Amino acid sequence: MNLLHVIFASFLLLILASCSSKKEPPEEVCEPLLRAILNIQNHRDVSSEDFRLTLESYGMGQTTRARMKKEYKQWLSKENELASKVSDLYSEAYHVGCL
Numbered sequence: 001m002n003l004l005h006v007i008f009a010s011f012l013l014l015i016l017a018s019c020s021s022k023k024e025p026p027e028e029v030c031e032p033l034l035r036a037i038l039n040i041q042n043h044r045d046v047s048s049e050d051f052r053l054t055l056e057s058y059g060m061g062q063t064t065r066a067r068m069k070k071e072y073k074q075w076l077s078k079e080n081e082l083a084s085k086v087s088d089l090y091s092e093a094y095h096v097g098c099l
Contacts, residue, residue: 002045023097030098033089040086044079051075 054071057063093099 002042025097029096030093033093033096033098037086037089037093040082040089044082044086047075047078047082 051071054063054068054075058065058068090099
């Protein structure tokens with residue numbers, strides 16, 4: 001987990017702790033949602049870093065254009081899938097009062 005995720009998780013916990021004026025959802029509702037959000041964001045980071053390495057390799061002439069385009073399509077498809085999932089989780093977390 002990178003520093004950005006640690007900061008983000010700390011921020012989420014701070015928000016949860018500061019919202020004491022309204023009835024908070026039980027921890028067993030929020031914790032899995034927030035953990036799933038962090039897991040997906042971490043997966044997106046890893047995937048983006050992998051593709052960045054492919055682009056670097058392509059820039060150095062070590063990867064063919066065809067290979068780079070194939071990996072780009074795979075990365076984009078996975079990125080869109082993960083972005084959609086995390087968006088749904090954020091919406092759910094807001095809806096139930098976790099955020």
